[in-house]
Amino acid sequence: MEELTNEYAVDLLAFRLACLDGLAPSWWRPAAHRAERLAALAFPSTASEWRRSLAALDRLMNESFDYSELRSLATRMGASKRQAAGNAQVLVHMLKRAGADPGEADSALATMKVLRDLRRTLRHRANDPNRVFVTEQILHDFASYERHFRAMAAEVVKAFDLVVDYLVPLPGTGGSKATNTRQYSVKIEDPHVTLCARNAKMRTERDFLGNVEVPEDAYYGAHTARAMVNFPISGFAIGKLPELVKSLGFVKKAAALANHRLGDLTNEQAKYICNACDDLIAGRLHDHFPVDVYQGGAGTSTNMNANEVIANRALELWGYPLGSYDRIHPNNDVNLSQSTNDVYPTAVRLSILRCQATLEIALGELAAAFEERASSFGPIMKLGRTQLQDAVPMTLAQEFTAFASTIYEDVARLRGISAIMREINLGGTAIGTGINASREYQRIVVEELSKLTGIAFIAAADLIEACWDTGAFVLYSGMLKRTATKLSKICNDLRLLSSGPRGGLNEINLPSMQPGSSIMPGKVNPVIPEVVNQIAFQVIGHDLTVTMASEAGQLQLNAMEPVITFCVLQSLQLLTSACDVLRNKCVSGITANAKNCTVHLEVSTAVATALTPSIGYERAASIAKEVLHSGRNIRDVIAERDDISEDIKLMVADARAFTEPASRGH
Template structure:
């Protein structure tokens, strides 16, 4: 069974079992870029439904939408907020038209659900019209970016929770490993000793920095151009609507959203999304640094650093028996790389805005949502499948320190830089330990070497006088 629907372009037959209408159908036919549909991002549908509910309530309150239609639409939109009818949102996430197809997909589904609740059939728009009633006082140009911000705010909240999980696991390991001495490295060369606990504590500190940045980014998402309509002038909406709609949204979401200071600027500017993406990129860069260090510390088991042992998750080779790869670190790294790439997409889409509107907002939304999903999963995955059960190899760590040429640095304050450099050179050529050479040259006694190279002393260095 089908029903006939029309727009100003023409008339089409629409399957009667679907709740979307002709404009959604055209968008499905026109946009086949990603094959990722609106339905694949339910948090975005929920955010858009919350915006629509605020609009319906505001229009009802100012008296431009009658009670019967408003109440039917409220019943319909509440079902969308609860997660029903997800399969009806079929528009590709990347689309032309600045998000008009997404807005109309929402409007058509809402309208047809409400029509059935009013006792009518889908498509009987003479009783409840998609544009005249459901989209009353609105434009894609204010509802779409506002919905993206509401959705991003929600996902940033989820991201914070995931980040805190990783911080907790890193701090547990920092405490567990606090007394395990290891070799510090700069530029992949031996440096001076530290502890494994220090390394894991530094990782936790990175994430804490990014948590602060995320919280700042969330504040940017609270400023909405809802009520701006087409270009920021508020054309076609009641003069009181813009004040009421933001209050309704605050009640619905329990989040302190606010009006943009300048609707004209806010409707054409996407700089807030660029800033959020920049924060996510920074977080991805830091997370990449962490997984790179973990992979190196885990390398081996015989021919690498072998300072830690990551959990064994799966066989690592189809040809080499017994090989196990650090797959969790690798998958997290790949996710981070995509987030970094998405930031470039967002930057390019943002700078393409011309005059009163940025037509490339769907590209921004798609990339930003994907970055948020990837990072949330990355933090959770690293925390639960790698950090939680990582083990230290204390003996390996200590042996690397004691056999290192880098610990000759500890001799500097006593025998001077030139003598220490000469010892380091001989140690590299001969394979002898730096302590052994210092004793042979009569520069230090065995007791002095043992005292200097005691792990506790190396981690809490004093400043003795240079021997004359």
């Protein structure tokens, strides 16, 4: 225990938090943020010292660190060396309580020292200015140390919560759990969950399960806080789906306007709820939507996250403290005449329509880029291929125009299929019977939503069926899969046509984006088409998930809508990004190798097919056979044949005539 003295009391904690993210290039900043939050809780009176300590750790990561600097900071964190040493003992006790052996504390400290030395070594070896670790030797070094690190990871994760329990002063007490038996109502078990439920200043909210403490300045409330603890799944919060949050704002605003028209909300309630919704629509409050996209409850956690944020933001705008739910209540007022089961799918459909508009633009611009390249290639002749075998003559422009045409076709199909997303079940509430909503509400709320969004929504003919039927998402996801499949096929073609540069087709040149190998000098890979291929695979996988989730519905509801939502919105986002990247970083810079195109056509048997109507299949086949056996081109072979007319010989000299249907007189 001698090494675990006061000089390590501070940096051990910060290092443990930081090391949770391993050696990924982005490991430091998120970990430092968590460390800073926890530090501010543990020692609120010395927050400035902690900022200095974190700055010191940051300098350590950049090889300009003096360890005595942090020793001094650690000592000054406590009122005396004895208190600092006591904090170190608490850290040791924390590991023991987490199930670690008595010697594990020293092992943990040794592991962190090893990781520090490893990072320093990696920094020296990495030549990349962004310190991206790419060499095989670095990977080998990491693998050898990783085994040691992984052995400690489980204990570190378990211990994380105990750090708070033993070191964080409880609000209003100045003490820690070591001397105070008060328990927090919300317990964060996963280190990747933001430490917002551990803020030094908290407010207490209540639901029917009991009290829940949330940060004093958080717009969300009890339901969201519980969902954060219950669903620490992907780390991908619903706030990262901006169009979904904005769409929730539109739906909630439409509901508030409808309820106000019906006299169920006061002027003040409606005004401030609508103003809060406007903040959501403007993207100002998305950081207050921390619930994971993967969640049970058919979207209830997402809907309640919106209800709580809107209610508290409305209260703030009205001049009341957050949590003053006697004025505006998340359920009674913001969720008035609504259920998750009609609000959530409506918001999802709206977000899909809003995302589709962006995808249509991206697809249209990509198609236009292919058209522009086609026009630049002009009359370049090349060999058309089927099943990777020589087929018939065509132009390079025709090939690229076909790429544009198939993309334009999907833009039209998307516009047509999007109509199914305008049919909504808003006003049906829980299962489509409209319980807890007035008879006039459904008509008015659909009308208000249409006015707010500029989209002509229509009410589903059978609201009970619409409550559980997710077939529209299956159909729409299938359309996205179709688009992804086409983009992937096009990228396969671009990779084949650019293959080489000496041993492949090499009929086109893709822009050189980055060196292609750590061992083969001069190699450049088709990385942009490759990444689009991978995106297509992901979209296809999302479609399968949507299909299975849709099938999993039961009785009057499909509880799997959150994963359907995430998959469809992610597919839209991925495809949009794929189109933009493919256009900007690949298609717009493609050039033609006209010489290779001509050579491949001339040494092939492609023209023989075009001669069939004039000389018959058998004679054309004999010419093709002679071309293959002799190694000569078809023009030379035909020129020596006495049984071929001069008109046909002249026609063969210019294969351009074979790239379009022949006239009847030909």
